[in-house]
Every structure is written in C-alpha cells, then in structure tokens.
Amino acid sequence: GTTLKASAAEKGRYFGAAVATGKLSDSQYVGILNREFNSVVAENEMKWDATEPQQGRFNYTGGDRLVSHARANGMSVRGHALLWHAQQPGWAQGLSGATLRNAAINHVTQVAAHFRGQIHSWDVVNEAFADGGSGGRRDSNLQRTGNDWIEAAFRAARAADPGAKLCYNDYNTDGVNAKSTGIYNMVRDFKARGVPIDCVGFQSHLGTSIPGDYQANLQRFADLGVDVQITELDVMTGSNQANIYATVTRACLAVSRCNGITVWGVRDSDSWRGTDDALLFDRSGNKKPAYTSVLNALNAG
Numbered sequence: 001g002t003t004l005k006a007s008a009a010e011k012g013r014y015f016g017a018a019v020a021t022g023k024l025s026d027s028q029y030v031g032i033l034n035r036e037f038n039s040v041v042a043e044n045e046m047k048w049d050a051t052e053p054q055q056g057r058f059n060y061t062g063g064d065r066l067v068s069h070a071r072a073n074g075m076s077v078r079g080h081a082l083l084w085h086a087q088q089p090g091w092a093q094g095l096s097g098a099t100l101r102n103a104a105i106n107h108v109t110q111v112a113a114h115f116r117g118q119i120h121s122w123d124v125v126n127e128a129f130a131d132g133g134s135g136g137r138r139d140s141n142l143q144r145t146g147n148d149w150i151e152a153a154f155r156a157a158r159a160a161d162p163g164a165k166l167c168y169n170d171y172n173t174d175g176v177n178a179k180s181t182g183i184y185n186m187v188r189d190f191k192a193r194g195v196p197i198d199c200v201g202f203q204s205h206l207g208t209s210i211p212g213d214y215q216a217n218l219q220r221f222a223d224l225g226v227d228v229q230i231t232e233l234d235v236m237t238g239s240n241q242a243n244i245y246a247t248v249t250r251a252c253l254a255v256s257r258c259n260g261i262t263v264w265g266v267r268d269s270d271s272w273r274g275t276d277d278a279l280l281f282d283r284s285g286n287k288k289p290a291y292t293s294v295l296n297a298l299n300a301g
C-alpha cells in the first residue's frame with residue numbers, strides 16, 4: 001500500500017489518529033486525516049467533562065461531529081474514555097461514595113447507549129493503575145467508591161452497547177513491569193469471573209527508547225484471550241524516533257490479536273507533547289522519516 005490505512009488494512013489492522021474536532025475545518029489537517037487514516041478517536045470530546053458538563057445534561061456535539069465525519073469518510077471510531085480520574089466535570093469531582101458510583105455508572109450507560117453501534121472499541125476505564133512498583137490501583141475519587149468500580153463500569157458498558165469491544169486503557173505499560181502486571185492480573189481475574197472485557201489499550205507515549213519486551217508484553221495479554229490495541233502512540237523526536245515507530249508497528253503485526261494502531265494526533269503541531277515533535281507529520285503537514293518507517297513496516301513481509 002501507499003498509505004497507512006491501505007497498508008494496515010492489507011494486514012487486517014486499522015490505522016487511526018486522535019482528532020480534535022475543532023480542526024475538522026483545517027483543510028490540510030483533514031486532507032491528511034482522510035488520506036491516511038481509517039479509524040479516529042476524539043482527543044477530548046467524548047470525555048466526561050465534555051459529554052456531561054452538568055449532571056444528567058448530556059452534550060454530544062463534538063462526539064457526534066466526529067462520528068459523522070468518520071461515517072462520511074469510511075472510518076471506524078474508537079471511544080475514549082467513559083471513566084477516568086482526570087477531565088471529570090466539576091460536579092463529579094465534588095461527589096463521593098454511592099452518589100459518585102451511581103453517577104459514574106449512569107454516565108457509562110448514557111454515553112455508551114448514545115453511541116451504540118457506532119464505536120468499534122470503547123476505553124471503558126482509563127488509567128486506573130498507579131505508576132511505580134506497587135502494581136496496584138491509583139487513588140482517585142472513583143477508586144474510593146470501592147475496588148469493584150471497574151468491573152461495574154464494564155458490565156454497564158456491555159449492557160448499553162453490546163456490539164462494542166470494551167477496553168481497559170493505560171500508559172507506562174510498554175513492557176513487563178509492575179504496572180502492566182497489575183493490569184494483567186486484573187484482566188486474568190475478569191476473564192476468570194466473566195466480567196465483560198474484550199481488549200487492552202497500550203497508550204504507548206514513548207521517549208527515546210522502547211523496552212525490549214514490548215511485543216512479548218502485548219502477547220502475554222493476548223494469551224489471556226483479549227485483543228490488544230496501540231491506542232495513543234507518539235514518540236519523542238530524535239535519532240530513534242523512526243526506529244521506535246517501526247518497532248511498535250512490527251510488534252502489532254506480530255501479535256495476531258493486535259487489532260490496530262492509533263497515533264495521538266496528526267501533525268507535530270497538533271500534539272499535546274509540544275516541542276517533542278512526536279508524530280508522523282511535521283508542522284507543515286509533510287511526511288516525516290517516522291512516517292516512511294511505519295509505512296515500510298506495514299508493507300514488509
């Protein structure tokens with residue numbers, strides 16, 4: 001293939017990008033998006049603060065705009081993110097206990113039901129594990145409602161949109177480490193107890209190196225009976241950038257249950273990482289060496 005989406009499709013994978021819907025009026029941005037990508041995810045517009053700014057009053061403007069752009073252009077949509085400790089609306093930040101739990105589960109139900117049938121994979125819960133060596137949960141208002149908040153969210157999401165793959169999504173899970181192993185143990189437990197989980201998202205916000213066991217880590221999750229997806233890929237600029245992008249691409253292709261790759265933005269100027277210049281297109285919209293390296297990796301074999 002000659003584009004990311006065509007080459008990924010030849011290997012049975014999708015190739016996606018995070019989109020800020022405000023940029024859908026930027027013709028250079030949309031030109032690259034429509035040419036190269038066949039999956040999109042809202043960078044912010046499907047998060048809790050955006051979709052339920054006041055309790056029980058839902059706003060789907062941005063999310064609907066993205067879904068409509070995707071449908072018109074033959075793209076599928078990842079959903080991000082139903083529950084997260086960050087980007088909660090102010091009203092939710094002020095709740096606790098059973099009141100918060102009920103509000104959170106209602107949020108999952110309402111949002112998943114609104115987009116029912118239109119999302120290929122939902123990040124049901126985002127970033128619930130702690131960094132460092134504990135392997136345990138991150139403290140948050142949601143976690144303080146009880147350790148079962150994650151499984152309650154997955155059950156509610158399944159009931160609201162039975163056709164979507166339901167993912168757990170996190171960062172700093174790029175190799176076998178305490179955090180990824182904590183998540184691995186949760187997924188194993190969910191599968192054993194019939195909690196509906198279908199996939200694990202590996203954000204893959206990477207610096208100037210990548211753990212040597214990146215692929216093996218994906219594989220150990222796949223071996224639990226879930227799909228894996230690279231969900232927010234971006235890589236620090238520098239002499240390793242193109243190689244790291246290729247390594248991630250090859251790892252996904254080598255793991256049969258890896259469904260696809262999403263990069264967290266289109267051009268370097270669109271990235272949350274600012275001067276890291278972490279994406280595949282430069283600030284003028286030109287293909288970078290990292291782009292060519294991903295395309296070649298997709299086309300290899």
Ligand code: G3I
Binds near residue numbers: 043044126203272
């Ligand atoms: O909504 C306000 C807007 O009203 C205001 O005018 C504007 C002024 O700066 O700020 C807007 O909010 C910003 C929002 O993005 C939308 O642009 C927030 O300040 C800003 O913090 C927020 O950043 C997002 C960040 O998540 C928040 O945690 C980034 O765009 C987004 O790329 C980033 O994405 C996360 C994933 O969801 C989860 N994994 C990590 C990843 C990178 O941090």
